[in-house]
Amino acid sequence: MPSTNQPEISRRDLLISSAATVAMTGAAPGVAAAQFADRSMHYTSTISLKVNGESRDLDIDNRTTLLDALREHLHLTGTKKGCDHGQCGACTVMVDGRRINSCLTLAVMHDGDEVTTIEGLGQPGNLHPMQAAFVKHDGFQCGYCTPGQICSSVAVLEEIRANIPSHVTGSLTEQATISQAEIRERMSGNICRCGAYSNIVEAIVEAAGARA
Amino acid sequence: MRAFTYERAASVEAAAGAAASNPEAKFIAGGTNLLDLMKLEIETPSHLIDVNGLGLDRIEATPEGGLRIGALVRNTDLAAHETIRRDYGVLSRALVAGASGQLRNKATTAGNLMQRTRCPYFYDTNQPCNKRRPGSGCSALGGISRQLGVVGVSDACIATHPSDMAVAMRALDAAVETVKPDGTRRSIGMADFHRLPGDTPHIETELKSGEFITAVVLPPPIGGRHIYRKVRDRASYAFALVSIGAVIQPDGTGRISVGGVAHKPWRLDAADAELPKGAKAASAALLADARTTEQNKFKVDLVERTLGAVILEARG
Ligand SMILES: Cc1cc2nc3c(=O)[nH]c(=O)nc-3n(C[C@H](O)[C@H](O)[C@H](O)COP(=O)(O)OP(=O)(O)OC[C@H]3O[C@@H](n4cnc5c(N)ncnc54)[C@H](O)[C@@H]3O)c2cc1C
Ligand code: SF4
Ligand code: FES
Ligand code: FES
Numbered sequence: 001m002p003s004t005n006q007p008e009i010s011r012r013d014l015l016i017s018s019a020a021t022v023a024m025t026g027a028a029p030g031v032a033a034a035q036f037a038d039r040s041m042h043y044t045s046t047i048s049l050k051v052n053g054e055s056r057d058l059d060i061d062n063r064t065t066l067l068d069a070l071r072e073h074l075h076l077t078g079t080k081k082g083c084d085h086g087q088c089g090a091c092t093v094m095v096d097g098r099r100i101n102s103c104l105t106l107a108v109m110h111d112g113d114e115v116t117t118i119e120g121l122g123q124p125g126n127l128h129p130m131q132a133a134f135v136k137h138d139g140f141q142c143g144y145c146t147p148g149q150i151c152s153s154v155a156v157l158e159e160i161r162a163n164i165p166s167h168v169t170g171s172l173t174e175q176a177t178i179s180q181a182e183i184r185e186r187m188s189g190n191i192c193r194c195g196a197y198s199n200i201v202e203a204i205v206e207a208a209g210a211r212a
Numbered sequence: 213m214r215a216f217t218y219e220r221a222a223s224v225e226a227a228a229g230a231a232a233s234n235p236e237a238k239f240i241a242g243g244t245n246l247l248d249l250m251k252l253e254i255e256t257p258s259h260l261i262d263v264n265g266l267g268l269d270r271i272e273a274t275p276e277g278g279l280r281i282g283a284l285v286r287n288t289d290l291a292a293h294e295t296i297r298r299d300y301g302v303l304s305r306a307l308v309a310g311a312s313g314q315l316r317n318k319a320t321t322a323g324n325l326m327q328r329t330r331c332p333y334f335y336d337t338n339q340p341c342n343k344r345r346p347g348s349g350c351s352a353l354g355g356i357s358r359q360l361g362v363v364g365v366s367d368a369c370i371a372t373h374p375s376d377m378a379v380a381m382r383a384l385d386a387a388v389e390t391v392k393p394d395g396t397r398r399s400i401g402m403a404d405f406h407r408l409p410g411d412t413p414h415i416e417t418e419l420k421s422g423e424f425i426t427a428v429v430l431p432p433p434i435g436g437r438h439i440y441r442k443v444r445d446r447a448s449y450a451f452a453l454v455s456i457g458a459v460i461q462p463d464g465t466g467r468i469s470v471g472g473v474a475h476k477p478w479r480l481d482a483a484d485a486e487l488p489k490g491a492k493a494a495s496a497a498l499l500a501d502a503r504t505t506e507q508n509k510f511k512v513d514l515v516e517r518t519l520g521a522v523i524l525e526a527r528g
Contacts, residue, residue: 043215062218085248098317104244108218109262164292167308172297188448189312
């Protein structure tokens with residue numbers, strides 16, 4: 001893994017920090033204050049996220065992905081890290097109602113946003129219908145991809161209702177429908193290494209029927 | 213990932229100015245390509261300029277009867293837009309053939325155009341690559357080249373541009389609108405926006421330092437059958453081996469733009485002119501100057517056959 005959480009001090013970084021020092025101690029305090037105010041000379045940021053309905057303030061390194069903010073800072077470990085490169089879907093969460101890969105976005109870009117994770121969809125004893133359908137249909141084996149699969153599938157049903165087309169949608173000018181083919185295509189961003197796909201599709205079909 | 217400072221741009225002009233004053237700064241939109249490359253330290257910006265929230269997320273009619281697509285419109289929203297679906301179907305189809313639902317919710321119009329190649333050696337920082345490290349050599353020539361380019365290639369680089377969206381925009385004769393750091397605006401046709409690799413494969417587009425994309429403009433609709441056909445190693449969530457974006461009229465004339473074969477969407481007037489004669493003639497014109505490797509020469513046949521399927525679909 002080439003990436004590390006240790007700040008590396010390169011020549012360039014030293015130049016930047018000395019430039020910042022000059023700006024702060026130099027003859028133009030107004031400029032320095034403005035730069036401070038817009039945080040543009042800082043490697044860290046203070047942000048606020050609304051996670052599963054609760055406001056959370058965070059001091060983070062700018063490099064922190066939304067995924068790492070959720071897991072390492074807020075200890076919401078339901079959301080999983082598979083590839084960390086947008087290729088597996090294990091990190092899928094909803095931001096402002098839309099599913100995204102939390103590994104390919106920076107926490108600092110989400111100041112003020114509403115995030116829903118698997119913990120927010122439902123809890124033991126109070127399962128979301130999609131969670132219950134996954135349990136009923138055995139939509140998993142090891143379970144590692146499951147939080148991402150469930151967040152994604154809840155969003156998929158909403159995307160079909162919102163008439164967002166997919167690669168297998170027959171006509172672009174007619175309302176998209178819920179079918180096995182549509183579900184399979186729209187879930188392709190969620191890889192399951194255990195190959196639980198057929199049960200996952202059955203679970204989603206049942207949850208779709210229950211809500212229809 | 214290298215440490216970086218971060219700002220939210222307050223205006224388009226401020227974004228371009230901030231980028232021009234720091235050559236190590238980068239714009240970040242959806243982040244789905246830039247962050248991927250930053251994690252591998254293939255991209256190492258010292259400063260990020262967040263361009264979300266500049267009000268560039270709208271799709272508007274132009275006085276000429278076309279559409280202006282804001283640079284920050286998400287791929288999902290563009291594909292789902294009523295007028296795009298009705299009048300520019302090839303674009304909707306190309307978008308939903310790319311990436312995954314999650315990625316399309318984040319990916320933006322400008323970011324998609326600017327995404328970098330998927331050549332495996334560009335991603336492997338242990339290997340020489342002229343695009344990543346100018347002058348270091350090209351590992352793909354003589355290496356694993358199955359996915360790579362067959363036309364418009366050079367001795368320095370045979371990479372392809374991976375965007376599906378751009379292939380459709382080239383077929384539609386779209387134009388990219390920009391602002392330079394000095395505030396001047398210009399429009400660059402899709403034919404000229406992406407460059408061929410030549411001796412400088414690290415320079416991928418016509419954009420100058422700090423130049424910021426504000427929108428992509430589509431000319432008025434031209435009717436016809438809109439088809440996007442993508443051939444890949446798995447049925448979904450994979451980059452194209454070959455893709456064809458086509459608009460074909462009832463009389464058999466039309467436009468064909470090809471993805472997965474070159475450093476830019478590949479479209480030639482000479483090939484469009486041959487289209488009424490059929491797939492063989494048109495693909496021969498498209499790939500007249502092809503320079504293949506042992507591993508990717510199959511793409512020549514694949515273009516002809518994919519085009520044959522597109523023409524059949526247009527008649528059906
Ligand atoms: C697993 C995976 C599979 C994928 N599959 C496909 C596929 O099949 N087909 C396909 O087409 N794509 C595919 N993609 C790529 C995806 O489409 C791109 O990552 C996305 O479109 C980039 O958009 P973005 O807004 O996230 O760009 P960012 O990552 O934010 O930016 C990309 C580049 O654009 C620059 N930039 C952004 N906005 C502007 C602007 N306004 N002006 C000037 N420069 C700007 C940035 O500085 C950066 O250099 C895939 C990606 C992944 C991770
Ligand atoms: S084809 Fe281009 S991107 Fe790939 S190794 Fe050669 S120079 Fe690098
Ligand atoms: S961890 Fe985000 S897609 Fe794999
Ligand atoms: S259940 Fe094991 S990866 Fe999907």
